[in-house]
Amino acid sequence: MPEIGWILVEAGVKAVFIVILILSAAAVSVYAERRVSAIIQLRLGPNRVGPFGLLQPIADVFKLFWKEDVVPKAADMGFHRLAPVISLGIAIAVYAVIPFAHYIEIGGTKYYFGIAPNVNIGLLYILAMTSVSVYGITLAGWSSNNKYSLFGGLRSSAQMISYELSMGLSLIGVLMITGTLSLNEIVLQQSGWGWNVFVQPLGFIIFLVSSFAETNRTPFDLPEAEPELVGGFNTEYSGMKFGMFFLAEYANMATASAFIVLVYFGGWQIPFDIGLGAGSIALALVQFAWFLAKVIFFILFFIWVRWTVPRFRYDQLMNLGWKVLLPLAILNIVITGVWIMIFG
Amino acid sequence: MNNTKNTEAERLNFMEKLYLPEIAKGLGLTMKYMFKPKFTRQYPEERFEPTGSYRGRPVLVDTTGGERCVACGLCSRVCPALAIEVQASETEREKERYPVKFEINMLRCIFCGFCEEVCPEEAIVMSKEYDIVFTSQEEAILGKEDLLVPEEQLQDRLEYLAEYK
Ligand code: SF4
Ligand code: SF4
DSSP: OOHHHHHHHHHHHHHHHHHHHHHHHHHHHHHHHHHHHHHHTTOOOOOSSSGGGTTHHHHHHHHHHHSOOOOOTTSOHHHHHHHHHHHHHHHHHGGGGOOSEEEEEETTEEEEESSSTTOTTHHHHHHHHHHHHHHHHHHHHHHTTOHHHHHHHHHHHHHHHHHHHHHHHHHHHHHHHHOOOOHHHHHHTTOTTOOHHHHOHHHHHHHHHHHHHHTTOTTSOGGGOHHHHTTGGGTTOOHHHHHHHHHHHHHHHHHHHHHHHHHHSOTTOOSSOOOOOTTOHHHHHHHHHHHHHHHHHHHHHHHHHHTTSOOOOHHHHHHIIIIIIHHHHHHHHHHHHHHHHHHO | OOOGGGSHHHHSOHHHHHOHHHHHHHHHHHHHHHTSOOOOOOTTTSOOOOOTTOOOSEEEEEETTEEOOOOOOHHHHHOTTOOEEEEEEEOSSSSOEEEEEEEEETTTOOOOOHHHHHOTTSOEEEOSOOOOOOSSTTTTEEOHHHHEEEGGGGHHHHHHHHHHO
């Protein structure tokens, strides 16, 4: 087989693993969400299906499959079907550039953990993909032919555009320091405890807030604000189509967490020497576990914030985006520039 | 002139307007709640035991001499949900009348307790049963054999009625 064939096979195998990983991560986050929300509200949460209710996500998915799939008569069939596919597809596609660990070396060849972690536009790719994902929501809102859905879709696009800016600008600070768009490169530069979060605290906070808005999580879940918009963009969705939006939301949350960890918290870099040779399987697995632990921490953080902070009003959301976060992000770039000019 | 400094947003001090410290405070609070004891009652295993004042499924009191009901039909008349049907007949016993047919449709009953209140013989009372399950509409119509409950099992309710009614 020619070289390109092997590359495709390798990518395919990795893709299967990653898709399984993401879908199970999404399922586990749903369980975590329900459990954490319950204990914050002095309840117990799902604890009947399997030990500690751990099989609850499986039961949930079964329920979604068995449900009737109701589509409004006046809906635009094609787009109505396409929207959840876009949402979930893009949520998964983002993982193509995320490095889960460094590499393992077998017979002189380096196998990287991730489909294309070394691609030199990794950061840009993720930003681009997360902006495309708004199409899923907007199309869902528009094609449902329902005013509440449409409002949800419109809000979502307005919100994404506003927060995309500050998100991108806050990342420029990191770019100025690291001088690369490749995610693996960025991780490598944060060896030891040299995490970017210590160098870019302001940028980190802006990025964190924007990623909450980008993933449509509370306090920025206006596209699906139940009290005002019934269910927002997914009002007219049921069955597994709704399930796909649901999974996409949690997959996006996992992406945002992974992104934060990679850019600001040293990714898979283990801060101390644990005496395993570079390229060995053991080291790669430890790196993977370390990366996963940090991602899980951020997923739990997302959930924790959701059950603490109430939703913003729409004007507050826009004010925060344009009048606070955007100027701060620009200020961050200026400060970083001055810092680099003086010290290095 | 209006006091423009009077809105909620303007009364906040600088630290509160920064918002992030307040969010941190909120997160601290929810974190504290995560470790508080939980209120959930694990239902089928841990059941709720009602007292005599509880209004569960209405039942007929069954004494040694048969039911107390004299089929006057008052309960049927007062029931706001039209859940009760009574058909009277005569017996040889001291109380000459008795219900040949006494049905309560539990899909209609709203547990108001009016039937109990209006009954001149204290023959229909509210029990403590609250987990009432049916798998069909026919099953939900309870006949006399389902409704009759021995007097001893209803002591709590009868005592409660004696005291407060
Ligand atoms: S239960 Fe009481 S009110 Fe109803 S018919 Fe019998 S005696 Fe009359
Ligand atoms: S409790 Fe109320 S609704 Fe139920 S049977 Fe008695 S009167 Fe009718």
